[in-house]
Amino acid sequence: MLTLAPTTHLLERLSRLIQNEAHAHGLKPVQWEILRFLRLANRFSRTPSAVTAYLNLTKGTVSQSLNALETKKLVAKEPVAGDRRRLTLALTAAGQEMLADDPMDALDAAVRSMETARDEDLSGGLRAVLSDLLRRRGGRAFGVCRTCRHYRPEPGGAGRARCALLNETLGPADGEAICVEHDG
Amino acid sequence: MLTLAPTTHLLERLSRLIQNEAHAHGLKPVQWEILRFLRLANRFSRTPSAVTAYLNLTKGTVSQSLNALETKKLVAKEPVAGDRRRLTLALTAAGQEMLADDPMDALDAAVRSMETARDEDLSGGLRAVLSDLLRRRGGRAFGVCRTCRHYRPEPGGAGRARCALLNETLGPADGEAICVEHDG
DNA sequence: TATAAAAGTATCGACTCGATACCGATAAAA
DNA sequence: TTTTATCGGTATCGAGTCGATACTTTTATA
Numbered sequence: 066m067l068t069l070a071p072t073t074h075l076l077e078r079l080s081r082l083i084q085n086e087a088h089a090h091g092l093k094p095v096q097w098e099i100l101r102f103l104r105l106a107n108r109f110s111r112t113p114s115a116v117t118a119y120l121n122l123t124k125g126t127v128s129q130s131l132n133a134l135e136t137k138k139l140v141a142k143e144p145v146a147g148d149r150r151r152l153t154l155a156l157t158a159a160g161q162e163m164l165a166d167d168p169m170d171a172l173d174a175a176v177r178s179m180e181t182a183r184d185e186d187l188s189g190g191l192r193a194v195l196s197d198l199l200r201r202r203g204g205r206a207f208g209v210c211r212t213c214r215h216y217r218p219e220p221g222g223a224g225r226a227r228c229a230l231l232n233e234t235l236g237p238a239d240g241e242a243i244c245v246e247h248d249g
Numbered sequence: 250m251l252t253l254a255p256t257t258h259l260l261e262r263l264s265r266l267i268q269n270e271a272h273a274h275g276l277k278p279v280q281w282e283i284l285r286f287l288r289l290a291n292r293f294s295r296t297p298s299a300v301t302a303y304l305n306l307t308k309g310t311v312s313q314s315l316n317a318l319e320t321k322k323l324v325a326k327e328p329v330a331g332d333r334r335r336l337t338l339a340l341t342a343a344g345q346e347m348l349a350d351d352p353m354d355a356l357d358a359a360v361r362s363m364e365t366a367r368d369e370d371l372s373g374g375l376r377a378v379l380s381d382l383l384r385r386r387g388g389r390a391f392g393v394c395r396t397c398r399h400y401r402p403e404p405g406g407a408g409r410a411r412c413a414l415l416n417e418t419l420g421p422a423d424g425e426a427i428c429v430e431h432d433g
Numbered sequence: 434t435a436t437a438a439a440a441g442t443a444t445c446g447a448c449t450c451g452a453t454a455c456c457g458a459t460a461a462a463a
Numbered sequence: 464t465t466t467t468a469t470c471g472g473t474a475t476c477g478a479g480t481c482g483a484t485a486c487t488t489t490t491a492t493a
Contacts, residue, residue, distance in 0.1 A: 070361055076263065151440065306450070
């Protein structure tokens with residue numbers, strides 16, 4: 066009877082531990098992940114469908130989870146001008162405070178306590194596995210705005226730029242945000 | 250607003266992907282993990298409470314999940330001689346066949362396609378994070394029998410040994426199995 | 434202008450999972 | 464030896480996950 070490679074086993078075990086850790090403050094793991102995504106995503110990517118693609122869930126699950134978060138006043142929905150199908154999501158002040166008590170901080174502390182070299186090895190390996198897995202599944206990589214081929218730095222510099230795809234002006238903070246349209 | 254370290258972020262992302270992957274054949278992620286644990290655990294560790302400790306779930310959840318697996322004829326329960334509270338779990342033939350189609354094999358393939366050096370870096374880092382996290386949480390490490398301080402190799406050799414804690418004879422295969430009593 | 438595609442919602446069903454209460458069996462203490 | 468505590472496991476509740484399916488409204492395309 067075949068078994069999994071040691072590394073796979075470690076990933077599985079850690080994955081479960083992470084899921085277990087994520088039940089703090091009456092929120093479910095998925096709800097925490099949505100909050101974290103909203104903190105990282107740029108303004109074009111704070112939509113239910115971007116959440117759906119990023120977390121690889123169904124539209125239905127995301128819709129319900131967002132309703133739960135809205136009821137708890139952690140996330141607010143706003144209409145989008147120009148397309149009445151769409152919806153923009155925003156973290157409320159309470160949502161941002163909630164993230165200050167993120168149960169994932171325990172894992173983060175463990176990661177940060179590693180030596181730099183080991184941490185770099187680890188993240189390199191994880192990146193490789195993640196992109197391989199996404200490729201096998203046909204998923205997208207969801208990179209950060211600044212690394213996208215539509216990112217056009219302004220000649221003036223100082224972090225200002227433009228998105229050639231959406232034809233929008235980007236501030237310095239935008240460049241570090243996750244974008245649904247990345248690379249595409 | 251603080252964000253997570255890149256490595257933490259990768260772990261979180263991969264963790265979600267792994268959970269998503271694990272919905273094949275009508276089984277839930279937890280059910281798959283129980284099957285995998287039963288494949289790895291030695292005969293003293295194939296009990297509901299060992300599953301509970303290993304997967305860090307509540308007794309109730311494990312009890313229900315085991316019922317679901319029993320209904321599907323993937324796991325069988327047997328009474329334990331000498332203690333009528335206890336229960337021993339065993340994979341049925343169908344359960345073993347199910348493991349041949351483990352959805353985790355996709356992750357395993359991604360892991361195995363890495364270079365050896367990178368794989369070793371990765372597993373080293375994961376081991377560090379996992380044990381750190383377990384330590385913070387007060388959880389046990391659950392090592393393999395052969396590495397336990399109660400493991401006593403027989404002078405005759407050939408992988409035969411004894412467990413000084415449980416006072417039981419151990420075959421070569423036992424040495425590689427996960428044990429609840431490990432180290433303690 | 435049909436028609437297709439996209440963005441979200443609604444509903445169902447099986448299951449997760451923490452919490453709590455519970456029962457019988459065994460171990461420890463009086 | 465008789466209480467009493469602890470252990471292994473089950474039963475039940477409630478909020479939520481999550482795939483599946485069907486549906487509405489809105490926008491894009493042929």
